[in-house]
Amino acid sequence: MTLTLRRRKRASEVSEEVRGAEVAQPLEGSDSPRERESLVGVFGIGLGLSILLACVYTLIGYGTRSMAPTEALGGAFEVGAFPGTYQLEDEAVLLPSGERVVVISNGEEFEFDPVPVIKSARGGRGGMGHGQDFVPYDWKGIAIGAEGAGPARLYLVNYPLGRASKVLASGFRDLQWRELSDIGAEGGKAVVDGGKLEWAGYSADFVRERLFIKGGSFRDMLRVNLSIGSSCWVAYAIWPRESVGSTEIVREILGGLSPI
Numbered sequence: 001m002t003l004t005l006r007r008r009k010r011a012s013e014v015s016e017e018v019r020g021a022e023v024a025q026p027l028e029g030s031d032s033p034r035e036r037e038s039l040v041g042v043f044g045i046g047l048g049l050s051i052l053l054a055c056v057y058t059l060i061g062y063g064t065r066s067m068a069p070t071e072a073l074g075g076a077f078e079v080g081a082f083p084g085t086y087q088l089e090d091e092a093v094l095l096p097s098g099e100r101v102v103v104i105s106n107g108e109e110f111e112f113d114p115v116p117v118i119k120s121a122r123g124g125r126g127g128m129g130h131g132q133d134f135v136p137y138d139w140k141g142i143a144i145g146a147e148g149a150g151p152a153r154l155y156l157v158n159y160p161l162g163r164a165s166k167v168l169a170s171g172f173r174d175l176q177w178r179e180l181s182d183i184g185a186e187g188g189k190a191v192v193d194g195g196k197l198e199w200a201g202y203s204a205d206f207v208r209e210r211l212f213i214k215g216g217s218f219r220d221m222l223r224v225n226l227s228i229g230s231s232c233w234v235a236y237a238i239w240p241r242e243s244v245g246s247t248e249i250v251r252e253i254l255g256g257l258s259p260i
Contacts, residue, residue, distance in 0.1 A: 065094040072100040074158070075260055076231055082256035083249075084150065098160040103153060104253060110152040110240070137185040142216050147246040151222070151237035154253055164232035171234065172205045172225050187214045197224055197247055199254050208245050220245030228259050 072092035073079070079088065082104065089103040159167045180190055193208040208222040219238070222245045226233040237250050 064096060066091045067094055067100075068092065069102045072102045072158070073156075074100070076158070076233060077257040078260055080256045080258060083252045086150070086154075086253055086256070100158040102156040104156070104256075105153055106150060108152060135185040136181070137183065139180050139183055139190075139212050142212075142218065143242075144218075145242070145244055147244045147248070149239065149243040149246075150249040150253070151239050151245070153238050154250070155236040155238075156226075156257075157234050157236065159232040159234070161230065161232060164227070167232065167234065168225060168227060171223060172207060175207070183212055185214065187212045192220075193245075193247070197251055197254075199224070199226070199251060200258050202228065202259075206247060206250075208247070210245075213241070217241050219243075222247065222250055224250065224254065226254070226257075226259075 069088045069090075069092045070079075072094070085107045086104055087107070089105050092100065092102045094100050175191060177191070182188075183190060189209050189211050191207055191209045194206060196203045197206045198204075205225040206222060208220060211219045211221060213219065219241050220243065221239070222237045224235040224237075226235055235250070235254060237245065237253075239245050
């Protein structure tokens, strides 16, 4: 699909609210290679996952307001065709804290099984559970298949400008690394991949992390910084259990969105 893109402000021109945080950078040319780097470590629960959980449970009755997806997008993107069965869900939400959330779904049933993140015996937020002593677990030994399956949901979240810098810094720049050996038997999260993802003529930062679940299972999640100019948008893709996250399928899904 060919997208007609009117480039918006470069990083040097962004408003003061998002200055100092990374934004999507225009590519030098259409053939620019995508940068990727191998990342290993535990990433503590952040604003991104908190918003994601709020989206999953759609906290209607706690100040969340339903709205049309086009209203939530607020003219930030032109919506085109998505691959396969992916499409915008009929309702978007406005959270009490000001985030607007638009959901792209593959139409299949999806259940997310969150587990609270707590401080482990080794310090930090490396373990999951309810205060148990740290019990080692060989997470490197669990079966990891090949990439291929698409995410069950992709959440587009627009953050208020007053918190944009903090959200982008914590989600893409100021990451705290730990080894997989610091994740105990109760589970935890580790960043497994990160770099640049080509999207609509821009080079956008992405981080892929793996949620290790008690019993030897896992779930992959990937976030992409779609912030351009003074507009702070982050995409959160989440896969079914034991499906390996793929930047390629996320790139294809995001190909249905062209920044205006």
